[in-house]
Amino acid sequence: MAQFEEVSQKSKLHPKPEGLALQYGTAGFRTDAKHLDHIMFRMGLLATLRSKKTKSTIGVMVTASHNPEEDNGVKLIDPMGEMVTAVWEGYATQLANTEQDSLLKELKDIIEKEDIDMSEPASIYVGKDTRPSGASLSRAVLDGVSSLGGKTHDYGLVTTPQLHYMVCCCNTHGCYGSPTVEGYYQKLSQAFLQLTQNASNRTDDQKRLLVDGANGIGALKMREMEPFLRSKLQVVLSNDSSSGKLNHMCGADYVKVQQKAPQGMNMGVGECCCSFDGDADRIVYYYTDSKGCFHLLDGDKIATLISTYLKELLTQAGLNLQIAVVQTAYANGSSTRYLEDVMKVAVCCTKTGVKHLHHAAQEYDIGVYFEANGHGTVLFSKAAQKQIQELVKDPNTNDERKRAVKLLESTINLINQTVGDAISDMLVIETVLAIRGMSVQDWHAIYTDLPNRQLKVTVSDRRVIDTTDAERRAVTPEGLQDAIDSLVKKYKTARSFVRPSGTEDVVRVYAEADTQVHMIIMLIIYLNIFN
Ligand code: NG1
Ligand code: ZN
Known part of the structure; x- marks a missing residue:
């Protein structure tokens, strides 16, 4: 068939490095951008099949979220804006790892298994974050889609949640909003302005918010959105330059894991601050008190x-x-x-x-x-x-x-x-604080976090750890859970678990306890277990 002829031709422009195997994990494919060209082309193919199957628009987002700038990744978005189903995640992995000469066979297998009518039209929305590799990688996605005759709408630079929003708007025929970046700003800002009318006595200080844009797409989009907010929120952006390194010593993941303020942010005592991650689907808040102590609101x-x-x-x-x-x-x-x-x-x-x-x-x-x-x-x-x-x-x-x-x-x-959407979540939080007349300090005082930390440990094969009970207990290797149990028993309100990461080749260790000292002792014992 002619359509497969084109796939065959174009796939030669996006060859798979022999032997390279990647997995569609918790957040799609994510690795060094150098290894992703063939993956992008193939995800363009798969998104086209998914669109034909669901008779809906499907999204393809090129991003690696909070990972370093050199990485990139790709995620498919299902019709209502949600993640694709587990079965299609499986197809994604198969299609990504099949060697060049069996690509067509693999594609036809999926078509047959899913009983896809190839005469159906296909529509794919594509977006990317600000990574330097994004332009060529998203072109590879577009190539994949067009080689199967699908139609594309390239939104260019958008946040991950903006692309999810567009896909949902399109498939609900406008009921969710208008599928444009402007439509997104209008929908959110109208709701925000309506809500904050109910908090008429907000002072200028309460309207001021310091935002760390992680040197990414969130900063860019926040700047675009600001005029829509009509000064009801005064955003002071930092880490907002495309020349600054994405996620480097800044952004929500850095702040959460390091439990400290990002670099490049000029925080006054008690000032309300927040950080987005690299594709603006995460947000954390924080402030420092008069003693210079950092307080995180995660x-x-x-x-x-x-x-x-x-x-x-x-x-x-x-x-x-x-x-x-x-x-x-x-x-x-x-x-x-x-x-x-x-x-x-x-x-x-x-x-x-x-x-x-x-x-x-x-x-x-x-x-x-x-x-x-x-x-x-x-x-x-x-x-x-x-x-x-x-x-x-x-x-x-x-x-x-x-x-x-x-x-x-x-x-x-x-x-x-x-x-999850950093910009929308931020506006919801600002609304709640305004309506309830709360400061960030009042919010922080609602309850006191137990001292906690997470560490990454590199092991030869992280898959030896298998977990159960929503990853709170280790089933294998034998003896690991017993060691954790006896450790946790020693301290009041202590809790701890170990799980293999779904996005990095590491094991994550988490511990919390009644005091900072007890929590640190637990982590040190852990490190000994793993070494
Ligand atoms: P992994 O690498 O499986 O721990 C991390 C985050 C998840 C989620 C995914 C996708 C932690 C501890 N883990 O998953 O919450 O956000 O990345 O981005 O933060
Ligand atoms: Zn993210």
Whole structure:
């Protein structure tokens, strides 16, 4: 067939280095950009098949998020803006690793297994972050799509959550918003302006926010969005230059893991600051106090702030909707205790990786999910959204209930429900702080984090570690969990676990305990176990 002829020809321009094997992991493919050209071409092919199969637009995002600038990666986005299914992740790995001469066979196998009608049209949205390798790698994706006759819309430089938003807008025929960058700014800023009208006495200090853009796409897009916010938020950007090195000593991952401020940010005492990661799907907040101590407000604190706000509005609106918070093993024990014991909110723990949290959150009327690293969002079920919309329109709703339900309605519009989104999350946080009249210090004081750290350990084969119970217990190698149990028993409220990373060739070790000293002793003992 002619279409396969073109694949065959064009694939020669994107040859696979013999023997190279990569896996579609938690966040798609991610490695040194030098090894990715053939992967991009093949993901263009696979996205085209997925589009034909689902009869919908599919997204392809070229990014390696918080990884170093030299890396790159690619992720496919399914019709509603969510991650592709596990079966298609499997196809992605197979297609990526098949040697050059069996590429067509592999492609035809997928077509047959999925019973794909190749006469269906295909539509692919493509985006990329600011990495230098992004331009040529996204061209390879476009090449893959066109060689199978698919249509592309290249959005160029966009944040990962913006591309998820575009895909969802397109497949819901505009119900979610207009599939343009401007449409995104308009939707979010209108909701933000509406919401902050309810906090008319905000001082200029409360409107000021220092943003570390990780020298990435988030900084660029924040600058574009600023005029839409009509001075209701005064963003002071740092690490916003394309000449600065992406994610280097800055960005959300650096701040979270190092538990210190990014370089290049001029923080005054007590000033409210936040950091985006390299593709602007994660955010963490922080400030330093008058003694120079650094205080981090991570994904757990964000989930607590947002779920408390939503729960309060539900009560005021008289709506009986079930709200739950979804976390991973990395959630600080204090946050889980606070949510369950004080807030009486259901908490559920899943494996690491947003797709797991996203799926779990879909089980509730309102599912607030955040990884401790600041990646997360809120999902509202269709039924919950309908109840909220009906109550807004109901003429018998009294003023207090009406105010609450209108706030809920605008909050839904401010949230990017397709995936974690640093810009949207930032606006939600600023809204909640404004409406509740809270400072970043008040927010921080809601509960006190247990001292905690995570370390990376390099081992010869990280797959020897297998885990269960949402990665909180090690099944293999034998004896490892017993060693952890006896370590944890020694200290009050201690918790610890070990798991193989899904994105790097390392094992991650996490420990938290009642004191900094106990937590550090635990980590030192760990390092001895691994050495
Ligand atoms: P791995 O490498 O599997 O720990 C990391 C993050 C995840 C998630 C993915 C995808 C931690 C501890 N892990 O996964 O939460 O964000 O990257 O980007 O932060
Ligand atoms: Zn990211």
